[in-house]
Each structure stands twice: as C-alpha cells, then as structure tokens.
Amino acid sequence: MIKQFKKIQTKLKNELVCFKDKDHLELYRLGLTYSKDEFYRRGAEINTLELNKSIYRYDIINHILSTFKRPTVYLEIGVRYLEDNFNKIEANTKYSVDPGVENSDNPVDFKVTSDVFFNGLESNKLLDNNTKFDVIFIDGLHLAEQVERDIENALKFLNDDGFIVLHDCNPPTEFHASETYEYRLSPSKDFWNGTTWKAFFKYRQNPNLFSCCIDTDWGVGIISRSKNIGEPTKIKNAYFEYKVFSSNRKESLNLMSFNDFKLRLK
Numbered sequence: 001m002i003k004q005f006k007k008i009q010t011k012l013k014n015e016l017v018c019f020k021d022k023d024h025l026e027l028y029r030l031g032l033t034y035s036k037d038e039f040y041r042r043g044a045e046i047n048t049l050e051l052n053k054s055i056y057r058y059d060i061i062n063h064i065l066s067t068f069k070r071p072t073v074y075l076e077i078g079v080r081y082l083e084d085n086f087n088k089i090e091a092n093t094k095y096s097v098d099p100g101v102e103n104s105d106n107p108v109d110f111k112v113t114s115d116v117f118f119n120g121l122e123s124n125k126l127l128d129n130n131t132k133f134d135v136i137f138i139d140g141l142h143l144a145e146q147v148e149r150d151i152e153n154a155l156k157f158l159n160d161d162g163f164i165v166l167h168d169c170n171p172p173t174e175f176h177a178s179e180t181y182e183y184r185l186s187p188s189k190d191f192w193n194g195t196t197w198k199a200f201f202k203y204r205q206n207p208n209l210f211s212c213c214i215d216t217d218w219g220v221g222i223i224s225r226s227k228n229i230g231e232p233t234k235i236k237n238a239y240f241e242y243k244v245f246s247s248n249r250k251e252s253l254n255l256m257s258f259n260d261f262k263l264r265l266k
Ligand SMILES: C[S@@+](CC[C@H](N)C(=O)[O-])C[C@H]1O[C@@H](n2cnc3c(N)ncnc32)[C@H](O)[C@@H]1O
Pocket: 057, 076, 077, 078, 079, 080, 081, 084, 085, 086, 097, 098, 099, 100, 101, 102, 103, 112, 113, 114, 115, 139, 140, 141
C-alpha cells in the first residue's frame, strides 16, 4: 500500500498528497478516471458550447408574442424562479403554473401540477374553459409521457393562430437525455433535458401541425396549427432510440436558427 501512495505522489508532480485510508485513495483514482474519460470531457465541452449560444427562450417567446396584433395571453407550465424567464415575458396577461417541486417558495398563480391545472381549466374550476392562450410555454416535468400530455392539453386551450413553445427539445448527448434527473455523476453534469425530445418528435410526425426547433438554449421547440414554420418529419424512429434521433437530428427536430425562424413567421 505504501508503494501505491508513492506512485500517486509522483503523478502529482511531487506535490505532497496524503491519503487517509484506502477509500480516500480509491476516490482519488475515481476522480482521475473521470477527468480523463472521453465522454466526460466531451460532455463538459458540449455544455460550454450550448451555454455560449446567445439567444434565449424568452427572446424567442417575446418575438412570437410581438407578432400578434392584439393583446396577448401567455401561460408558462413549470416556472421555478420567476426572474429566469417568466418576468422577462412581454405579454398583456400572464399565468404561471408550478407545483413547487424545485422551489417550494415559488409565488406562482397556480401552485399545482400541469395535469391538475388543465383539469381545473376544463371543468371551470380554475379560470374558465373559454380561456385561450396565444403562447403556452411547456417547461414542467421533462419526461416524455408528461410532456406529451402537456402538449395535448395545451392544444385544447391554444388560439388557432397560437404557438406552443417547449424547452429542452435538443439534448446534445444521451446523458443529457437520461430519464433520471437525480443522477449527477454524468458527462452532462447538472444539465438535464430529460426525454422531452421524444414527445416533441412524436408531435413532429403529426400531419395536422407545423413545427420546428430553434438551435439554442438546449433546443426551443415550437408547434403551430396555422403557421407553416416547418412540415412534419418523415424520419422513422419507431423505438425513439437516442442514436437514431441524433444521427437524423436536423430533420427529426427541423432544427433551424432564430433568424430562419423569424423569416418563416413573416
Ligand atoms: C426547468 S424548471 C422551469 C424553468 C423555467 N420555465 C425557466 O424557463 O426558467 C422545471 C419546473 O417544473 C416544475 N414541475 C415539476 N413537475 C411539474 C408538473 N407535473 N407540472 C408542472 N410543473 C412541474 C418544477 O417544480 C420546476 O420548477
């Protein structure tokens, strides 16, 4: 054991490092393994690339809202901290929904899950069922089944010329697209897009909807009933495999720049 300690001290360019016990030494070795691991290093590079993109979800939402020639109504599902996005949104009427899973002090309009909110809306218990929104931003629980239900419900309360906007549609690696939010020892580090992409991809196949995804801020997906922002995808990915998605990423998502999107909105 003493020999092993000396070996590691040499690797540290003569810096004196003390290992209290075998577990301590093992942790050090694990750290070395992670810092050299190709997936781990690439994950860190990819996070930096994504974070350096300069257009944010609120820039896109505000641009969409600015195209309406009437007072606008905005709904955000999943808010966490008002100042990150909700307070930056320029709409005449705004509603926020969040059960407080990630921030229990969150002062939202409706402190419930999206399912409870939409049920309440449908049964006239929250607002009333004639309420229609111009933009609904879906950014709650990032699991495909929930996101699919959120899109389905959002479509019921969206004006015909309204837009659904979804955060986290373009996970850059399969680690970002994990089903497990809690696991942190991953090349994606703290960044988690979950399986939102699967729900968005499912709706990208719907022949009655137009859709696209802006290549910034982890992929901002947009769905419209009436504005041709992009035709449905023809990509086949019956089992929603990440590798199939990733190798057909541009067409699966109809990935485009914010400038191209703005041209399509004109
Ligand atoms: C990624 S954060 C939202 C970030 C925010 N939209 C922004 O742009 O800064 C996700 C939020 O969804 C909330 N959430 C979790 N489960 C939910 C559910 N079933 N319905 C609605 N919101 C949910 C969490 O409490 C958390 O605050």
